[in-house]
Amino acid sequence: MLNRALPLRRAGILAVLGIVAVVLVLGGKAAGEADKDEKIEKAIVVLHPVGDSKVHGSLTFAQKDGAIEISGEITGLSPGQHGFHIHEFGDCSSLDAGSAGGHFNPTNMPHGGPTDAKRHVGDLGNVEADKNGKAVVKMTDKVIQLQGPSSIVGRSVIIHAGVDDLKTQPTGNAGARAACGVIGIANPKPPAPKK
Ligand SMILES: [Cu+2]
Ligand SMILES: [Zn+2]
Numbered sequence: 001m002l003n004r005a006l007p008l009r010r011a012g013i014l015a016v017l018g019i020v021a022v023v024l025v026l027g028g029k030a031a032g033e034a035d036k037d038e039k040i041e042k043a044i045v046v047l048h049p050v051g052d053s054k055v056h057g058s059l060t061f062a063q064k065d066g067a068i069e070i071s072g073e074i075t076g077l078s079p080g081q082h083g084f085h086i087h088e089f090g091d092c093s094s095l096d097a098g099s100a101g102g103h104f105n106p107t108n109m110p111h112g113g114p115t116d117a118k119r120h121v122g123d124l125g126n127v128e129a130d131k132n133g134k135a136v137v138k139m140t141d142k143v144i145q146l147q148g149p150s151s152i153v154g155r156s157v158i159i160h161a162g163v164d165d166l167k168t169q170p171t172g173n174a175g176a177r178a179a180c181g182v183i184g185i186a187n188p189k190p191p192a193p194k195k
Contacts, residue, residue, distance in 0.1 A: 083160030083174025086122030
């Protein structure tokens with residue numbers, strides 16, 4: 001009796017192990033695919049002053065239909081236009097923000113303005129500060145993306161001390177870097193600020 005029951009029990013254990021293995025494999029694959037398909041709908045950058053600049057701000061990048069809507073405020077600027085780019089590396093660690101690298105250019109294009117057919121993905125032109133040094137940013141762009149090879153998430157925003165002339169290669173001659181921030185995934189429901 002015992003001799004006959006043993007192979008049966010072994011077969012049962014093997015069957016259970018088999019099912020567990022299949023569930024683990026399927027479950028693991030499903031989780032992996034969910035990660036890959038996670039769509040980033042909104043990104044955010046908090047801008048910090050570079051060197052002795054006083055430039056602060058924050059901008060959001062929101063997916064809206066086929067474009068990215070950029071909005072936010074930057075303060076502490078000198079009045080007038082300031083170069084506004086996505087730079088290659090999300091690295092604001094060096095004193096002059098040179099660690100952020102050059103303009104984000106995954107398509108190997110020349111520098112240009114935001115409406116030019118040939119431009120770096122990171123070429124967002126200029127922001128304009130009022131006489132109080134505040135720039136209110138509200139624009140849309142169809143070249144930057146929140147996923148895929150042109151995704152700006154994990155890269156940086158640089159605001160320059162000078163004006164981007166939209167043509168000087170490869171920088172637009174926008175001068176020193178006045179603020180830098182790393183672009184991250186935005187919290188869709190950020191907690192209300194504490195009073
Ligand atoms: Cu720049
Ligand atoms: Zn550029």
